[in-house]
Every structure is written in C-alpha cells, then in structure tokens.
Amino acid sequence: MTSYRKSHIGAGVGERYDAKHAIRVDALIWNDFVKPQVRKEFEHAASEGAASYLDFACGTGRLLKLGHTVFGESVGIDISENMLMVAQRRVPDAQLKCVDVTRSPPSDIGCFDCVSMFRFILNAEPELRRDALKWIADHMNRGATLIVNNHRNSASISGFFSRLAFWLPKDAKNILSRREMVEILRVAGFSLVRCEGFRILPSIFGRPLFGRKLQVRGERLCRRMGLGRFGAELVMVAMRD
Numbered sequence: 001m002t003s004y005r006k007s008h009i010g011a012g013v014g015e016r017y018d019a020k021h022a023i024r025v026d027a028l029i030w031n032d033f034v035k036p037q038v039r040k041e042f043e044h045a046a047s048e049g050a051a052s053y054l055d056f057a058c059g060t061g062r063l064l065k066l067g068h069t070v071f072g073e074s075v076g077i078d079i080s081e082n083m084l085m086v087a088q089r090r091v092p093d094a095q096l097k098c099v100d101v102t103r104s105p106p107s108d109i110g111c112f113d114c115v116s117m118f119r120f121i122l123n124a125e126p127e128l129r130r131d132a133l134k135w136i137a138d139h140m141n142r143g144a145t146l147i148v149n150n151h152r153n154s155a156s157i158s159g160f161f162s163r164l165a166f167w168l169p170k171d172a173k174n175i176l177s178r179r180e181m182v183e184i185l186r187v188a189g190f191s192l193v194r195c196e197g198f199r200i201l202p203s204i205f206g207r208p209l210f211g212r213k214l215q216v217r218g219e220r221l222c223r224r225m226g227l228g229r230f231g232a233e234l235v236m237v238a239m240r241d
C-alpha cells in the first residue's frame with residue numbers, strides 16, 4: 001500500500017486540487033456552513049487567549065487563510081511543495097514548512113494554542129494518523145484547541161453508498177464513524193468538546209442534487225431538524241488533555 005504521504009505530490013497538484021473541489025458540493029458546504037463554523041471556533045479560541053495557530057496538512061491553505069485572519073499569524077505544515085506553493089500565494093504572510101514531522105521533526109517550532117487538521121485523518125493510514133496526532137499533541141499546550149474533520153462519516157448517506165460501491169478503489173471507500181474519531185482523538189490525548197455535522201443531503205458524483213440554492217436551503221433545514229449527526233462531514237473540536 002502506498003502511503004498517504006505521496007498522495008499530493010507532483011507538478012500542478014495544488015491547482016488541480018482547488019479546481020476539483022471548487023465545482024463539487026464540498027465548496028458550497030465549505031462556504032455556507034463549515035467555514036463560518038470554523039471561524040466561530042477560531043474566534044472562540046482566540047477570545048480564550050489562544051494566540052499561536054498551526055494548520056497541519058494545510059494543503060493549498062483554505063483553513064490557513066481563515067486562521068491567519070483570526071489569529072493574525074499562522075504556521076502551515078505540509079509534505080507537498082506543490083500544495084504549499086498555492087498556499088503561499090493564498091496566505092503570503094504565513095510561515096510555511098515543507099516537512100514530514102513524523103520522520104524528521106523540526107526542532108524549532110514551539111507550541112500551539114490552536115491547531116486545525118482537515119481532510120487528513122480519514123485518508124491517512126493508521127500509523128501516519130497516529131504519529132501525526134502524537135506530534136501535534138506534543139506541540140500543543142494543555143487545554144489548547146484542536147479542530148479536525150472527518151469528511152466521510154459512516155453514519156451519512158454518502159457513507160452508506162461508499163460501503164456499497166464495490167467498484168471504487170479501497171481508499172476512495174474510506175469511512176470513519178463519530179465513535180472511531182473520538183477514540184482516535186482520545187488515544188492521542190484529546191477530549192471531544194463539540195461535534196457538528198454538515199453535508200447531510202446526498203450529492204451525485206459530488207455535485208449538488210437539487211441545484212445550489214435548494215441544496216443550501218435543504219441543508220439548513222436538515223440541520224435545524226437536528227440531523228447533523230448524519231452529515232457526511234463532521235467538524236470536531238477537541239481539547240488537549
């Protein structure tokens with residue numbers, strides 16, 4: 001099995017990654033739901049005194065940009081130079097490090113009060129996931145905030161269809177339950193504080209089923225009805241024990 005470390009390496013991968021997600025329902029859910037939610041979490045952490053911010057596996061920098069706006073400074077870590085090139089353009093003032101902390105941990109990085117880690121835990125193989133979370137936990141102050149996502153919740157409609165899709169390669173069928181996420185976090189030294197679910201309605205090959213406007217309205221309605229736990233994307237806020 002190839003390591004997830006190699007998944008986003010190569011010329012033009014950053015541009016392709018952004019272009020692919022821009023036309024999918026993910027972009028709509030990010031803009032209308034997840035981004036405002038994460039901003040609220042960052043602002044909450046900042047109001048409690050958090051000052052130093054890290055986006056782990058920052059990719060092309062969508063979280064990094066948001067965190068940078070709230071905290072006024074940011075560090076982004078990723079293993080892919082090509083993803084980081086796009087992040088650099090998006091957040092020119094961020095401190096970006098192209099490093100695999102699980103293999104060559106940098107010595108001069110310090111401790112963080114708030115860390116985000118999106119679209120990583122689900123697809124990273126268990127050892128990489130464990131080692132990355134351990135490094136993060138070792139570089140966070142007690143009581144610091146970790147914000148992560150699980151972008152294919154097994155209790156969602158898309159999680160259900162992933163199980164049935166026998167023609168897909170194994171890594172495209174990765175799913176995790178809320179309980180598995182909580183356990184992964186617990187083992188790494190974090191306690192869950194809050195969990196919100198998004199992308200409740202299904203999509204067809206990643207495109208909105210009912211058109212943009214209706215999909216957003218439908219999502220809003222589903223969330224109001226308390227169906228967040230069936231969302232394909234779970235956003236979890238955890239505290240460093």
Ligand SMILES: C[S@@+](CC[C@H](N)C(=O)[O-])C[C@H]1O[C@@H](n2cnc3c(N)ncnc32)[C@H](O)[C@@H]1O
Nearest residue numbers: 004005008057058059078079080083100118119
């Ligand atoms: C799906 S992208 C997510 C990017 C960004 N967090 C987002 O949500 O848009 C996953 C990222 O994890 C990075 N990655 C994989 N292995 C890594 C490692 N060992 N250390 C840091 N980043 C890694 C990849 O290079 C890629 O940019």
